Amino acid sequence: MNALDGILFGFSVAFEWRNLLACFIGVLIGTVVGVLPGIGPVGAMALLLPATYALTPAGALIMLAGIYYGSMYGGSTTAILLKVPGEVSSVVTTLDGYEMAQRGRAGPALFVAAIGSFVAGTVGVVGLAFIGPLLSKVALTFGPPEYCALCLLGLMVLSRLTDSSLSRAFVMVAAGLALSTVGMEPMSGTSRFTFGFLKMSQGIDLVPIAMGMFGVAELLSMAERELKTQAPIRVRLRELLPTKEDWQRSWPPITRGSIMGFLFGLVPGPTAMIATFTSYALERKLSRHPEQFGKGAIEGVAGPEAANNGAAQGAFIPLLTLGIPFAPASAMLLTALLIHGVQTGPLMMVNNPEVFWGVVSSMYVGNFMLLVLNLPLIGVFVSLLRLPMYLIASVVALLCLVGTYAISNSMLDIWVLLISGVAAYLLRKLRFEPAILVLALALGPILERSFLQSLYLVQGEWMEIFQRPITAGMIITGLVVLAAPALLRQFRGSAAG
Amino acid sequence: MQFCRLLKLVSLCALALGFAASAVAQSYPSRPVTMVVPYAPGGGADIIARLLADAMKPHLGQPVIVTNRPGGQGTIGTADVIQAKPDGYTIALSAVATLTVQPHRQDLPYNTPDDYEPIIKAANLPIMFSVHAKTPWTTMKEAFDFIRANPGKIRVGSPGNGSMGHLTLATLNSKAGTRFAHVPYLSGAESIPSMLGGHVEALVVHPPEILPHTAAGTARVLATFEEKRNPSYPDAPTFRELGYDVTLGVYYPLIGPKGLPKDIRDKLYQAAKAALADPTFSAGVKSRGFVLDTKEPEAFRQELWASYRANAEILKELGLGKK
Numbered sequence: 001m002n003a004l005d006g007i008l009f010g011f012s013v014a015f016e017w018r019n020l021l022a023c024f025i026g027v028l029i030g031t032v033v034g035v036l037p038g039i040g041p042v043g044a045m046a047l048l049l050p051a052t053y054a055l056t057p058a059g060a061l062i063m064l065a066g067i068y069y070g071s072m073y074g075g076s077t078t079a080i081l082l083k084v085p086g087e088v089s090s091v092v093t094t095l096d097g098y099e100m101a102q103r104g105r106a107g108p109a110l111f112v113a114a115i116g117s118f119v120a121g122t123v124g125v126v127g128l129a130f131i132g133p134l135l136s137k138v139a140l141t142f143g144p145p146e147y148c149a150l151c152l153l154g155l156m157v158l159s160r161l162t163d164s165s166l167s168r169a170f171v172m173v174a175a176g177l178a179l180s181t182v183g184m185e186p187m188s189g190t191s192r193f194t195f196g197f198l199k200m201s202q203g204i205d206l207v208p209i210a211m212g213m214f215g216v217a218e219l220l221s222m223a224e225r226e227l228k229t230q231a232p233i234r235v236r237l238r239e240l241l242p243t244k245e246d247w248q249r250s251w252p253p254i255t256r257g258s259i260m261g262f263l264f265g266l267v268p269g270p271t272a273m274i275a276t277f278t279s280y281a282l283e284r285k286l287s288r289h290p291e292q293f294g295k296g297a298i299e300g301v302a303g304p305e306a307a308n309n310g311a312a313q314g315a316f317i318p319l320l321t322l323g324i325p326f327a328p329a330s331a332m333l334l335t336a337l338l339i340h341g342v343q344t345g346p347l348m349m350v351n352n353p354e355v356f357w358g359v360v361s362s363m364y365v366g367n368f369m370l371l372v373l374n375l376p377l378i379g380v381f382v383s384l385l386r387l388p389m390y391l392i393a394s395v396v397a398l399l400c401l402v403g404t405y406a407i408s409n410s411m412l413d414i415w416v417l418l419i420s421g422v423a424a425y426l427l428r429k430l431r432f433e434p435a436i437l438v439l440a441l442a443l444g445p446i447l448e449r450s451f452l453q454s455l456y457l458v459q460g461e462w463m464e465i466f467q468r469p470i471t472a473g474m475i476i477t478g479l480v481v482l483a484a485p486a487l488l489r490q491f492r493g494s495a496a497g
Numbered sequence: 498m499q500f501c502r503l504l505k506l507v508s509l510c511a512l513a514l515g516f517a518a519s520a521v522a523q524s525y526p527s528r529p530v531t532m533v534v535p536y537a538p539g540g541g542a543d544i545i546a547r548l549l550a551d552a553m554k555p556h557l558g559q560p561v562i563v564t565n566r567p568g569g570q571g572t573i574g575t576a577d578v579i580q581a582k583p584d585g586y587t588i589a590l591s592a593v594a595t596l597t598v599q600p601h602r603q604d605l606p607y608n609t610p611d612d613y614e615p616i617i618k619a620a621n622l623p624i625m626f627s628v629h630a631k632t633p634w635t636t637m638k639e640a641f642d643f644i645r646a647n648p649g650k651i652r653v654g655s656p657g658n659g660s661m662g663h664l665t666l667a668t669l670n671s672k673a674g675t676r677f678a679h680v681p682y683l684s685g686a687e688s689i690p691s692m693l694g695g696h697v698e699a700l701v702v703h704p705p706e707i708l709p710h711t712a713a714g715t716a717r718v719l720a721t722f723e724e725k726r727n728p729s730y731p732d733a734p735t736f737r738e739l740g741y742d743v744t745l746g747v748y749y750p751l752i753g754p755k756g757l758p759k760d761i762r763d764k765l766y767q768a769a770k771a772a773l774a775d776p777t778f779s780a781g782v783k784s785r786g787f788v789l790d791t792k793e794p795e796a797f798r799q800e801l802w803a804s805y806r807a808n809a810e811i812l813k814e815l816g817l818g819k820k
Contacts, residue, residue, distance in 0.1 A: 046538060046565055053551065143696030184569055187658050187681055189602055191569075198576055198606065202568025268690070323709045324690050331539035331686065338544050338705070341781060345709020408566070449683065456680040457696060459649060 003130045006353070010361030013354050019059045019362065022052075026063035027366045030070020031373055037078055037086030037211060038403025041071035045332045049339070057340035058358040064336050065316070065359055066366050068329045069121060072312045073370050076113040076305055077381055081106055082396050084215035086403070088206050088442045089308045091435055092276040094214050095162070096293060096300030106385055107240030109301050110378045112250050114371060116306035120258035121367035124313020127262050128320070129360050133349070136321040139266040144453035145465045147269055149474040151447035154274045156478035157281050158440060160485075162294055162433045172427075172436035179204055179437075180444020187452045199412055206442050208404045208417040213434040215400040216421025221428070222393050240379060242298070250302040253283045257306030264307070265314020268326035269446045272311035277439055279307035281481075313363070320356055322346055525585055525761050526559040532751075533589040535574025537567040540684055541622050541703055541787075545749050546590040548781055549619055552772035557764070570657065571595030575752075576606040579613045583754040585761035590619065593748050594661050597805040601812050602659055602819060610801035614757040617769045618792040618800065619749040620782060624665050625721040625733065626653075627707050628699045629692050630714055637720040637739055640699070641675065648676035652697040654688035657681050659817060662701035664808065665722050665745040667815050673741050692716065703747065704729060704786020722746060729786055748790070750801065766794055 013019060033044045045064050052060035072089075079090040080097035093113070100109040127135070142150075155177075159169035182193045183203030194200035242250065257279040264275035283303040284293045293300050318324045323344035325331035337344050342352050349356045385392070404417045424434040458464040466472055534546045543565065550561035566574030571592060578589035600608045607613060626637065634640040644651050655662040658681040666679055680697050682688040685706045692700050693715060700707070701722075708729065710716040718733045724744050726735060736743045751769055753762060772778055773791050782789060792800060812818040 042538070046563075049547070050551070050560075050562075140690055140694035143691055143694055186683065189570060189599075189657075189659050191603060198569070198573060202573055268687075318690070322690070322693070324693075325539055325686060326690075328537060331537055334686075335538045335543055335547065338539075338785065339547050341784075343709060343712070346713035346715065347709065453680060453682070456678070457652060459652075459678055 006357040007129055007361055009353065010357030010359075013058055013358030014062065014362040014365050018055070019062050019358065020365070022055055022059045022063040023066050023362045023366050024369055026066020027070035027370050027373065030067040030072075031074045031370065033067065034071035034074025034086065035077045036403065037084050037399055038207065038406040040087055040207075041068045042328045042332055044071070045329065045336075049332070049336055052336065052340075057337065057342045057352070058355045060336055060340055061333060061355055061359050062362040062366075064333055065363065068333070069309070069312050069363065069366065070370055072309045073114065073117045073374055075308070076301075077110065078399065079214075080109045080113065080301070081381060081385060082215065082392070082399070083218040084396060084399055084403075085210050086207075088210055088270065088438065089272045089276050089311075091210055091214070091273075091438050092280045092304040093301055095280070095435060096295075096297050098218075099294065099296035100298065100301065101385065103296050104239065105296065106382045107378060108242040108246050108298065110381060111240070111242050111375070112246065112254075112298055112302045113305040114374045114378070116250070116254045116257065116302045117309040118367055118371045119254050120261055120306040120309035121313060121363065121370070123258040124262050124265075124310050125360060125363045125367070128313060128316055128363075132317045133321045135266055136317050139318050139326075140322075141470065142267050144450040144457055145468050146470045146474070147267070147446060147450035148454050148465070149471040150267065150269070150274070151443050151450065153474045153478040153481075154278070154443050155440060155447070156482045157278050158436055158443075160481055161277055161281055161436055161439075163290075164431060164433050168432055169436055172432055172434070173440045176437040176440025177444045177447070180441050181448070186445065186449040187456075197412060199410060203445060204416060204441070205407060205413055206438070207407055208413045209420045209441060210438050211400045211404060212417040212420030213424035213438055215396050216417060217424035217428065217434065219393055219396055220421065220425040222389065240382060246298050249298050252286075253279070253299045253303035254306045256282065257303040258310045261307035261310025262314040265311035266317055268318075270442050272308055272315070272327075273439060273442055275307040275311045276304040279303040316359075320359065321349065323348060525764060526557055528586065529560045529562050530557065530585065531587050532561050532563050533574045533578050533587065534563055534565050535567060535571040535589060535591055535595060536565065537684070538565050539686060541705055541747065542590055542592050542749055544705065544785065545619055545782065545787060548778055549590065549751070549769065549772055552775045552778040553768045556768035556771040570599060570659065572599050572603075572605055578752070579607045579754050581754045583614075583756040583758070585753065585757060585765060588616065588751060588753045588765065590749055590751050593750065593801075593804055594659065596750060596752070597801060598659050598661070598664070598808045598812065600805075601809050602817065604819075610798050610805055613755050614753040614762055615794050615797045615801060616751040616753055616762055616765050617773070617794065618790060618797045619751055619769070619773065621788040621790045622703050622705075622747040622749070623721055623723045623727055623786070623788060624662055624701055624703060624746050625707065625718045625727070625730070626699065627692075627702050627711070627716050627718045629695060630716055631695070632698050634719065635717070637734065640719060641673065644675045644677055649678045651699055652678045652680050653699045653701055654680045654682055654691055654697040655701050656685040656688060657683055661745055661747045664811050664815075665743060666701050668745065668811060669736065669741060669743050671814065672743060708786055727786070750797065762794060
């Protein structure tokens, strides 16, 4: 079956009324889960898995997949409105999204985020259908040394993320990496820095840190600002929609973000996150107004949001074509397939075409549903900002506390939330960027694990790691990113002189 | 009418107070039971737990809800359950390495099989030696010949340091005098793409993970660490047949907190036993490469003790125990 026949066949599956309903329920739940921080798509999918026993395997996967990519749409909402990133992949969105909201442009920010998500979703599905099997082979060329190099590249891009000085950025990267060593050493299983808490041996949970460093820290700054009474932001209907200029500035980042996210999504690890901040760094570099980044540049919302959704779609490729889950969410989908008795793996496309093509085609349908579902909600969300400051602050506090507790019903997480909130408030005063710390913390465990695995692989022959073409390429790219501004200055200086 | 209702309430309270002990067992289960899986979704324990939970429901009369609580190689979720209230509403589907290997490697809230209540042995999951289809070795003997001539030149991925797969490979190396190089991953699922991409040549792996790839012709199973040949791979000899007596595998214990009342444990045991005997359940489990092997609670405790002692020996020999 070629891709076109497959998609048409898939639509015949996706448009069965039961599957259409399953898709709708999935994306609806996904939207809710995405908007509310704390309980993520994986938790929601685990809870709803038993509810899919009554469905056909294709229907079950359509619904669960809907929850997954649906949650990617809503993820930016609280990040933009309240500076509460519900998951690590929307940390970058807070940088400019929240700034836009503070300037009364929450509407355009949410609008562009939704459109960016839709475009990236569609690009992802097309890629999945037409070049998926081909790309899955590329994904396999990534072994531990390549993940390790990818993480290193990520860290180098990260230190150029904002316009804070390189030395300040390095301090944040180092702090994030240091925090990531809390917990079990991945290879030997020795517990480190757990101070007797068994729960700490699984490491510091990222979501409390992210919500603390943004949500709670922002509360503290709000309290500070509140003393100088501030008028609530008034938003007129006309201002809900992006202007023509906004569109012109958003299209290229959305396109680049979609493709980049999709390619990053193929590779295991926290690649959705790497895709978001790489897209942000790239847009800042390419923009004609780099000085606006961090102060409400629309490109800084459009690119990362598209990248995030592109990566969510890309992650389906290894799952559907090889039966390999590269992310917790796709592991959940794999479980669903196994429970429903579908033989996963390379033969799934042949043996269960209705599942493969049904899910792929349902993603077109689901992405469209999500757009229709999300656009009208923007008005509602933005009107929330008209509430007085003290109410908004209470909502933020509630979201952070309940969301954190909901992750694993642990008081320890609440303490992590509060401490990181205070820490980030102080860091900001000292002009350090907490976003870098959070993202480095997320990369740390993968970096450590893949580095140790690489050492096992090469059995002590260090140079072998750098002789692998992909690894070498990525490390060189990273060094260029790091050195480019200094070199350019040098070059310009000598040209002028 | 009002009085009647009050009377009912009072008598209910009296009943609840007076016969608390026996009433609990008689009315058990009066609400859904939580089955904790201390691993991430998608692995062997998760699949068997979800199938078992679904099949136990009609026999228990209450739904069994599966919750994943991963981390610390299964020790975190397992310790949570062992320390939970022993009322039968919190049970865990753990794995042999978490219960009988990890206590030898770190200090945990539990140590020996007397620190929790085994309910039933859910299933065995064999370990097999598999290679990439593009490698030159078609039989285990060829692989042995190669590794003897080139020590360390076959890299074998395992589901993790201290996993049963790792212990099995290390035992094989020590009994056969070979040097297969060990590369630990975080899970079996994580090791698969690394072999498919040619980053390691071989894997010690479980059937649910490797079956799709042997079916697609991208991997081969050369031998298994079972007592008899595996029905899915009738051509692959056991290592015992090859002259190396290494028969280790993974099994999945359903356990409850210490002090779980005997009658509640028996209710759970009966429900799980009936579920395991259910033909659709057993067919589903077998098709994924699990081997059904039910044991009643006390006999099972003895098996856990045997594993606990044997693994202590292996770890000591390998220098992987507590420092």
